[in-house]
Every structure is written in C-alpha cells, then in structure tokens.
Amino acid sequence: MQANNKTVVKSMTILKLFLDHSKLTFNDMMAYTGIPKTSLHRMIGSLEEMAFLTKDKDGYYSLGLLFLQFGQLVADRLDIRTIARPIMKELRDDVEEAVNLITRYGNEAMYIEKLDTLQPVRLFTSIGRRSPMYAGDSRIILAYLPEDERETYLENTELRSIGIGTITDKSALRQALEKARKDGYTISRSELENYTASVSAPILNQQNQVVAAISAAGIEARFQEDRLPGLIQKVTSAAIKISEMLGYIRE
Structure with a gap:
C-alpha cells in the first residue's frame, strides 16, 4: 500500500514540473526529480497510457488532453x-x-x-x-x-x-x-x-x-x-x- 502511495507521490512530482514548464524531455524530468531512470521510464509510460502526458515527434513531453477535460469540468462545476x-x-x-x-x-x-x-x-x-x-x-x-x-x-x-x-x-x-x-x-x-x-x-x-x-x-x-x-x-x-x-x- 505504501509502495503504491510512493508511486502516486512520484507521479505527482513529475506532473507538477509542468506547472513551470510547457515541455520537458525525459532527461529534463530525471534531472529535476532525481527519480532513477528505470522507475521514471515506467511512470512516464503509465502517465502516457492514461493520457496525462503526451510526447511529440521531437521527444518532448507535455500535459495531455485529459487535463483540459478535467480543467473544463472544474470550471463548469x-x-x-x-x-x-x-x-x-x-x-x-x-x-x-x-x-x-x-x-x-x-x-x-x-x-x-x-x-x-x-x-x-x-x-x-x-x-x-x-x-x-x-x-x-x-x-x-x-x-x-x-x-x-x-x-x-x-x-x-x-x-x-x-x-x-x-x-x-x-x-x-x-x-x-x-x-x-x-x-x-x-x-x-x-x-x-x-x-x-x-x-x-x-x-x-x-x-x-x-x-x-x-x-x-x-x-x-x-x-x-x-x-x-x-x-x-x-x-x-x-x-x-x-x-x-x-x-x-x-x-
């Protein structure tokens, strides 16, 4: 249970980077978070699958369209x-x-x-x-x-x-x-x-x-x-x- 919680906390650490940066590379995120390469790769892959992150052709990550949907729901409610x-x-x-x-x-x-x-x-x-x-x-x-x-x-x-x-x-x-x-x-x-x-x-x-x-x-x-x-x-x-x-x- 605690291991899962740590994964969630680290995932949020990754997502919060995009409050100050519109786009980041994998190496950028590794440098900012200090998360080991293997763990970071796994978490970024999961965030991509869930549409929280998206990757462009140049290898830069940005927030996915799912955040726009959540943002609109918050605003509407x-x-x-x-x-x-x-x-x-x-x-x-x-x-x-x-x-x-x-x-x-x-x-x-x-x-x-x-x-x-x-x-x-x-x-x-x-x-x-x-x-x-x-x-x-x-x-x-x-x-x-x-x-x-x-x-x-x-x-x-x-x-x-x-x-x-x-x-x-x-x-x-x-x-x-x-x-x-x-x-x-x-x-x-x-x-x-x-x-x-x-x-x-x-x-x-x-x-x-x-x-x-x-x-x-x-x-x-x-x-x-x-x-x-x-x-x-x-x-x-x-x-x-x-x-x-x-x-x-x-x-």
Whole structure:
C-alpha cells in the first residue's frame, strides 16, 4: 500500500514540473526529480497510457488532453456566485454603490447576485431580474460574445427604448460594442432606468470566453466624470480577480 502511495507521490512530482514548464524531455524530468531512470521510464509510460502526458515527434513531453477535460469540468462545476460574492462585497464596501453579477440567459441577461448599496437611495434590481443584452450594464456581455453570435443577436433583436439613454440605433450600438471590447468595460447612463448609471466589466473563463459581468450601479449624480476613472479601475480589477479564479490567464 505504501509502495503504491510512493508511486502516486512520484507521479505527482513529475506532473507538477509542468506547472513551470510547457515541455520537458525525459532527461529534463530525471534531472529535476532525481527519480532513477528505470522507475521514471515506467511512470512516464503509465502517465502516457492514461493520457496525462503526451510526447511529440521531437521527444518532448507535455500535459495531455485529459487535463483540459478535467480543467473544463472544474470550471463548469464552480458556482460563480460563491466565487464572486466575497469580491463583490469588497467592491461594494469600497465604492459604496450597488454591485451586480449578471449572466447571459438565452437572448437576455439575468441578474444572479446583488449586493445593495448602503446609500439611502437605492436602485430597484432584484436577483432573477432579466434585461436585454443591448442595454445597461449587461451590454458588456454582448460586446464580448463571438462575432457571429453578436451579429445574429443584432440582426434578430428590436432595439426598444427602455430609458432615456437606451441605444436604439444599431449602427450606434455596434460602435458602442466595439469601444467596449477595446476598453474592457462599459459605462451606461439612463439605459434601463432613468437617472441611473453603471460601470461594468466582463468575467472570462479559461477559454477567454465571457461567462458573466460585474457592475457597480447607482444614481447618475454619483457617477460624475471625475469619479469614473477610480470606479472603472476597481470594477475591472474585481472582474479580473473573478476571471482568474475561473481559470482565465491574462496575456
């Protein structure tokens, strides 16, 4: 039993080398681990058979596709609300505005978590509320969809006016989406509710795909130009923290 455990520990020692190295030769692994040649050869052979390692034509080993499958399972099974909530609380306490967590729900967006502001005047946004992806803080999700999905949505969606600031011209919306992708955030004013504003940023997974958005939202009077740079920095920073916990790696 103990011998088997030692084999598992040594196998993990081999696999952990690839946390710091994308590719290694057999001799590299022997030098880094100190495992005897015969034992190392046997363990690497077993790891190859189980698809934990793969060997290219030049004799270099790298992690096998099985790790991608495991990684995707972990990402899919993580509850983004559980991950995001402590970061949302830090953001809410820092900026003193309501903080929302939003995901795509078919062709709409849905608010799946919210922390209210401590300010006396509050916005009406409840968990489970739906909104169109083209308006307000959920527009960042639309901006980060693959181009074909984004265009299909735009072609098949009527842009109805909801608030006095709702973008209802598709050409103007396309420009706003392009700017959002370039900037990495959106600022909205009176798009879903009059005299409100928000700053939102995308949450990405390990495949660099948008899975949600985080926003700070409040009364428009509190979102003056001199305050926006700080809000943008804090919201985008929170989005990156959540993204990294979902496996996203910044380039």
